[in-house]
Amino acid sequence: MNILITGCAGFIGFHLIKNIDSKKINIFGVDNLNNYYSPRLKNLRLSILKKKNNFKFYKLDISDYNKLDKLFLKLKIDVVINLAAQAGVRYSLINPKDYIETNMLGFFNVLDLSKKYKIKKLIYASSSSVYGDKKHYPVREDEIINPKNIYSLSKKNNEELAEIYYEQYGFSSIGLRFFTVYGEWGRPDMLMIKYMLSKLTKKKFILNNKGNHYRDFTYIDDVTFVLKNLIFKKIKGNKILNVCSNKPIKVSKILNILNKLYGKPKIQYKNKLKIEVLKTHGSNSKIKKITNLKKFTDLDKGIFNLVNWAKKYLHKI
Numbered sequence: 001m002n003i004l005i006t007g008c009a010g011f012i013g014f015h016l017i018k019n020i021d022s023k024k025i026n027i028f029g030v031d032n033l034n035n036y037y038s039p040r041l042k043n044l045r046l047s048i049l050k051k052k053n054n055f056k057f058y059k060l061d062i063s064d065y066n067k068l069d070k071l072f073l074k075l076k077i078d079v080v081i082n083l084a085a086q087a088g089v090r091y092s093l094i095n096p097k098d099y100i101e102t103n104m105l106g107f108f109n110v111l112d113l114s115k116k117y118k119i120k121k122l123i124y125a126s127s128s129s130v131y132g133d134k135k136h137y138p139v140r141e142d143e144i145i146n147p148k149n150i151y152s153l154s155k156k157n158n159e160e161l162a163e164i165y166y167e168q169y170g171f172s173s174i175g176l177r178f179f180t181v182y183g184e185w186g187r188p189d190m191l192m193i194k195y196m197l198s199k200l201t202k203k204k205f206i207l208n209n210k211g212n213h214y215r216d217f218t219y220i221d222d223v224t225f226v227l228k229n230l231i232f233k234k235i236k237g238n239k240i241l242n243v244c245s246n247k248p249i250k251v252s253k254i255l256n257i258l259n260k261l262y263g264k265p266k267i268q269y270k271n272k273l274k275i276e277v278l279k280t281h282g283s284n285s286k287i288k289k290i291t292n293l294k295k296f297t298d299l300d301k302g303i304f305n306l307v308n309w310a311k312k313y314l315h316k317i
């Protein structure tokens, strides 16, 4: 089986590829290695992946239709997993263009070429942020979505395009709404690693809303399990699934745990950002049922693994 994974040098792509052991699977990874965050971290991840015999890397931008078309033609792909994206809610205030080019145009290219080359399955990353602020939790997949920023809007657009491609052309796909994924080799623009990096580099950590927001933190191994499982599942139609632990935690509580395990940086307090939601909390009953995942990893265990990794590697990224 030939699998194309975009965003392969990213956090989730790296873990997924690292954990695909089957020698019967050839993995083709695509990434443009942009400098939104430390290219050194992306290259470190890539150097680990390049040790695998069944992995081949292509430096390519998914917003380039013609180059992507040539790759699809050459590789004879069975399954596509689209994880390439301009991530981050806050950065969408500073550079909205990247979200349009990669997340909207780039996603269209991947979707259209997957249809053109009759790919058996397209799995793509959406985001919990599509929900916006809600009155009732946990949110289920059929809840009305209401993006509050350009990042979330781009993900809503992906889901809608995928739906139209199913209705018009009968092309099936699975959109995964990931909720704040954390873990080893994670993103330095996200809460936990950013906090520990502030401590390490003696920089002030900017804390919005005094940490009084809630996030449904989801450990990377659970996300990897779900993705690996879905590669082999027979699923028809256009599916949208939450991927979350269903256990929201206050951000300030997470920081207290990190203070104890890693140390406390200096903190600069700022107001809540309008583009950010106060709470994410998803229902995970659908994804548990489909993938037969019994239990999501406990936060204590996930943070313990992350901090151990950070003590060894954070100075290298």
Ligand SMILES: NC(=O)c1ccc[n+]([C@@H]2O[C@H](COP(=O)([O-])OP(=O)(O)OC[C@H]3O[C@@H](n4cnc5c(N)ncnc54)[C@H](O)[C@@H]3O)[C@@H](O)[C@H]2O)c1
Pocket: 006, 007, 008, 009, 010, 011, 012, 013, 030, 031, 032, 033, 034, 042, 060, 061, 062, 063, 082, 083, 084, 085, 086, 087, 088, 101, 102, 106, 125, 126, 127, 128, 177, 178, 179, 180, 181, 182, 187
């Ligand atoms: N990590 C989370 O908590 C989270 C939550 C919700 C959704 N998501 C989504 O999951 C996916 C993976 O997230 P991640 O945390 O691994 O992010 P990441 O930023 O670590 O990985 C994305 C990768 O895509 C690459 N990329 C960006 N633009 C590209 C382009 N035009 N062409 C080719 N490659 C490009 C980047 O270089 C990066 O390596 C993204 O779509 C993200 O929006 C992640």
